[in-house]
Amino acid sequence: MSKTLQAIRGMNDILPAQTPAWRYLESTFATLLDGYGYSEIRLPIVEYTELFARGIGEGTDVVDKEMYTFLDRNEESLTLRPEGTAGCVRAVLEHGLNGAGQVQKLWYTGPMFRYEKPQKGRYRQFHQIGVEVFNLNGPDIDAELIALTARLWQQLGLRDAVTLQLNSLGSSEARGRYREALVDYLQARFEQLDEDSQRRLDTNPLRILDSKNAQTQALLVDAPMLADYLDKESQAHFDGLRARLDALGIAYQINPKLVRGLDYYGRTVFEWVTDKLGAQGTVCAGGRYDGLVSQFGGKPTPAVGFAMGIERLVLLLETLELLPPQPQGQADLYFCTFGEPAELAALRLSETLREALPGTRLWLNNGAGSFKSQFKKADKSGARFALVLGEDELARGVVACKPLRGQGEQQTLALDDLAGQLAALLNEI
Numbered sequence: 001m002s003k004t005l006q007a008i009r010g011m012n013d014i015l016p017a018q019t020p021a022w023r024y025l026e027s028t029f030a031t032l033l034d035g036y037g038y039s040e041i042r043l044p045i046v047e048y049t050e051l052f053a054r055g056i057g058e059g060t061d062v063v064d065k066e067m068y069t070f071l072d073r074n075e076e077s078l079t080l081r082p083e084g085t086a087g088c089v090r091a092v093l094e095h096g097l098n099g100a101g102q103v104q105k106l107w108y109t110g111p112m113f114r115y116e117k118p119q120k121g122r123y124r125q126f127h128q129i130g131v132e133v134f135n136l137n138g139p140d141i142d143a144e145l146i147a148l149t150a151r152l153w154q155q156l157g158l159r160d161a162v163t164l165q166l167n168s169l170g171s172s173e174a175r176g177r178y179r180e181a182l183v184d185y186l187q188a189r190f191e192q193l194d195e196d197s198q199r200r201l202d203t204n205p206l207r208i209l210d211s212k213n214a215q216t217q218a219l220l221v222d223a224p225m226l227a228d229y230l231d232k233e234s235q236a237h238f239d240g241l242r243a244r245l246d247a248l249g250i251a252y253q254i255n256p257k258l259v260r261g262l263d264y265y266g267r268t269v270f271e272w273v274t275d276k277l278g279a280q281g282t283v284c285a286g287g288r289y290d291g292l293v294s295q296f297g298g299k300p301t302p303a304v305g306f307a308m309g310i311e312r313l314v315l316l317l318e319t320l321e322l323l324p325p326q327p328q329g330q331a332d333l334y335f336c337t338f339g340e341p342a343e344l345a346a347l348r349l350s351e352t353l354r355e356a357l358p359g360t361r362l363w364l365n366n367g368a369g370s371f372k373s374q375f376k377k378a379d380k381s382g383a384r385f386a387l388v389l390g391e392d393e394l395a396r397g398v399v400a401c402k403p404l405r406g407q408g409e410q411q412t413l414a415l416d417d418l419a420g421q422l423a424a425l426l427n428e429i
Contacts, residue, residue, distance in 0.1 A: 010124030055086035080113035137302035139240035167258040168238040178229035284308035330382030338390035356419035
């Protein structure tokens, strides 16, 4: 027997029962970003592999172990995007969006792909909402990004469920000095490090700071601190950010071990974390990447951004029972028809009503059926009213309108003023 077809491990279907929650989150965020002056950009999910090797950094876990990379028919190495920032920077450069110091405030959403161990809240195809800002170098834009995420948590009811963590990675020169000191310290204790940290010591030693291994964390207690190596400009930037967050009343924790997993970050890094989802605690993360545009061949351009995982946020809203009742999937009107002439008339009437009553959810019965079966489907649809059209009603030029939610008696509505009468009924409280 042939194997039963099923989704690839870690790549999940989002079923109709789940999509209202996604639409709620996405629409809430899109409306919020519109209010802050951000514009949507839509990016391809496949890019040249070199983009991520140069942008994310060789030696990172993402590039070394997690990317979906393949050769196309022209023997070009392509990769399903593991994150959105590199592609957004490529688009900004390719289309000249950062020319002459133009400020760009952009956002995007869509699937990302990483070959990770699937678990609750972590998938191989996952979805992110990302925001990127170009050509603003002060701490005020860093504060704005954090402020708009804080407002999102307030609108979603999550304000008390998440905590903001902050750090500054300083300039590349400051990180270089710190990296040398950290490597010297850890090299002397190499045998006590866990296997992943031993590998990272040569490739990406700062990632050792957020190791989940308890023994490695114990070693780091006396390790050099990045804050002691910050350059004056980065310290001033960080102080400016903190002053603005204090002015806004946004609470935060300084986490000296917060380094992020991608090479392009510098200066500000931040994460919103929760303790409501077990191990998968980060729901939003980002920071500055002032050197990435020039790394891709463009002029030096300050840049900052963040990304949040939709799956994880939906899971958090579900866990805390914060999803409001969603109207999607319910009708306002359900049209029951009996006999082919009535079916044809109802088909025409339905389109006329949709044009006259925009936004009204009108469902037309499909597949015929008995009076009882059609009314059963009408009730299941959640509609407030069932419209009934049969041969008798058609001959008299009327439609029967039956309330389905205890809203009075059945009425007879004239076909020549059907839209107006239905509008009045639907607007009744």
